[in-house]
Amino acid sequence: DDKDGHYIVRPNESLTQQYKIMRLLGQGTFGKVVECYDRVRRKYCAIKIIRAIPKYRDASKIEIRVLNTLKHHDPLNLNKCIHLVEWFDFRNHICMVFELLGQSVFDYLKSIQFKPFPPTQIQRLAKQLITSVAFLHDLKLVHTDLKPENILLVGEPTTTCTDIRLIDFGSATFEKDYHSAVVSTRHYRAPEIILGIGWSYPCDLWSIGCILVEFFTGDALFQTHDNLEHLAMMNSVLGPLPPHMVMSANKEGQKFFFKESKKLRYPTTKTTKQSKKFVSALKPLQEMVPPNNQHNKFLLDLLKKLLVYEPSQRISAREALRHPFLSCC
Incomplete structure (x- = not known):
């Protein structure tokens, strides 16, 4: 050793x-x-x-x-x-x-130079991923670390049939067991985790929302390593966080907001030019996924139900399986 x-x-x-x-x-x-x-x-x-x-x-x-x-x-x-x-x-x-399985979806994305996936491929991947997660949730398990690196392809990737396996249950948590405060990889981390409100099954669905946007654009949605910047990016894409969530945040989480208005304290004097540039370059969700055809309309609608700030209002995995974006493939 x-x-x-x-x-x-x-x-x-x-x-x-x-x-x-x-x-x-x-x-x-x-x-x-x-x-x-x-x-x-x-x-x-x-x-x-x-x-x-x-x-x-x-x-x-x-x-x-x-x-x-x-x-x-x-x-x-x-x-x-x-x-x-x-x-x-x-x-x-x-x-x-x-x-023994093939490469991860992340490595596959990298091999095609981070070009977006074709619509039918996004549907098939989404359906399989959400099927896996619904199964976990039925067993009272939260994966907590869903990301393209943890989705492996079975055999060679083709644009038509892409069979996947969900991997890395090293951070999976039984609902009744102890929940550590910070879970999931930064880019895919749900707002309730950043704010220290406590988390459960819905955090997996937030991650799935981020992953599906990444399949559609070829780029990770929230590319950041900092909590404040991450919240600012969410703000750009999805609008402001609801005040009641800000109020229930832990002491660490409260620091990111003004006491009275509950608005995000961004940018601060410490914010870099680079950060401001990144945050302002992010477009609202409906500009990232323009609903100019039926496929995009359904995808955007599903994303709007996955990327909901309030965890109790977020769509469940079982509900998502009945969504027209997935039931039409």
Whole structure:
């Protein structure tokens, strides 16, 4: 192992007698993902090798619990979430074996130079993604980290049939379990998380709204690393936050607004020219997705129901599946 508890991957070595390491597929804070050959099943697979550090070992045990729940409730995988084949402990590393899949939707977007997806492809991807999320929510699970990097393509991407799998249940939370304060990757983070109001299932639907805009334009909707700038961007695209949400924000969240008017304190004296330029360049949603044909009209209508500030007013995954944008494909 290296000093950070990562397993040192060497191609052609074995992880137990069953698995031969082929190559490194990727790595993250949790550990590494390698492509392996399964000598028993005689096929290739992906193995997530968790860092040999208690914090990451404990987190992976929770992820395994989630993955087992998914598999138990959907043995045929009609809901397109990644299936855990098995897991084992190897030299203090928890290893999770998965089916080998293709590239992520993010890598695919990158490979086509971030060109927008054609309309029918957006529909198919949206339908599959929302089907997966509705299934999770029925099981009382919130994914909390939906983003194009966590949607993998099955096989080669084609414009006609694109089968996907939802991955990375490392931050998935059972509704009844402890909810950490900050969840999800910045660009896809819902307003209630930024304001510290508390979150639940609706935060996944906000992320889906952001993802669908990204499929339509080719660019991430809110490209920022700062809370105030993020709220200012939301303001540009979706208008001001409702005062009652501002009032229920935590102490951190209140700081972004004027006490009396509940308006956003942006720009401040500290705001950079670059930031102001970014924020003012953002167009309202209906200019980003102009409703000039039936497809766009339906998409815009769905987006307006997903990107609702008030979590209790946001459309649910099950409701979204009945939306005309998805029922017409």
